[in-house]
Amino acid sequence: MLADLSPLIAATTQWLTYSYPSGGGALDSTLSDVQARQGVTVAAWLRYPTPMDAALVGMAGPxxxxxxxxxTGADGAAYETGADAADEYAWRTWVDEVVASWAACLLIDSALATTAVAALADCGHMARSPVEFRRLVAPDERDRRAAALLRHPDLLAPIADLHRAGLMDRLKPGEALTA
Structure with missing residues (x-):
């Protein structure tokens, strides 16, 4: 069983950066991608806190x-038929709507992101290796410029609002995540 969330994290990050691209050059694109990946990672770890949770989503699919x-008004090209189209867009099957929504919430609200990262303190994912989420919780001016679309509250609102209530329930004070 797959107990690793990396395919889900990679696909959901890719969806966010394709949907809300950086307007700058290579450095801005990289900074935007890092912020998206940090938001998606925190959201995925909150959503699937145990190896069993990760294994179940790996089996059932996100x-x-x-x-x-x-x-977001993406064109229908992603759903064209044929072998070439299927291969090109297969990664989209690994996008997790709830994780994308939670990541959007975290990307547009640094205080909420800080709360979410703190909620992961005792999570099994954090115990495996030290992880820093500075670009998510304390983005500097360069980070904000690089990810202007990715952090824009009005643009992300339709995605963030999908599952915001579930994130807020997950972050209720006093509830510890199971490891």
Whole structure:
């Protein structure tokens, strides 16, 4: 069983950076990608805190990006038929709508991101290796400029609002995540 969330994290990060791209050059694109990946990682670890949770989503699949694409107005090219189209867009099946929504919430609210990272303190994912989420919780001016679309509250609101209530429930004070 797959107890690793890396395919889900990679696909959901890719969806966010494709949907809300950086407007700058290579450095800005990289900074935007790092911020998206940190937001998605925190969201995924909150959503799937145990190896069993990760294994179950690995078996069942996260659901894909169809609804997110529809909300953001992505063109239908991602759903063309044929072997070439299927290969090119197969990664979209690993996008997790809830994780994308939670990551959007974290990207537009640094205080909420700080709370979410603190909630992971006793999580099994954090115990495996030390991880820093500075670009998510305390972005500097360069980070904000690089990810202007990715952190824009009005642009991300339709995605963030999908599952914000679930994130807020998950972050209730006094509830510890199971490791």
């Amino acid at each position: 659901g894909g990006s169809a609804r997110l694409d529809w909300i």
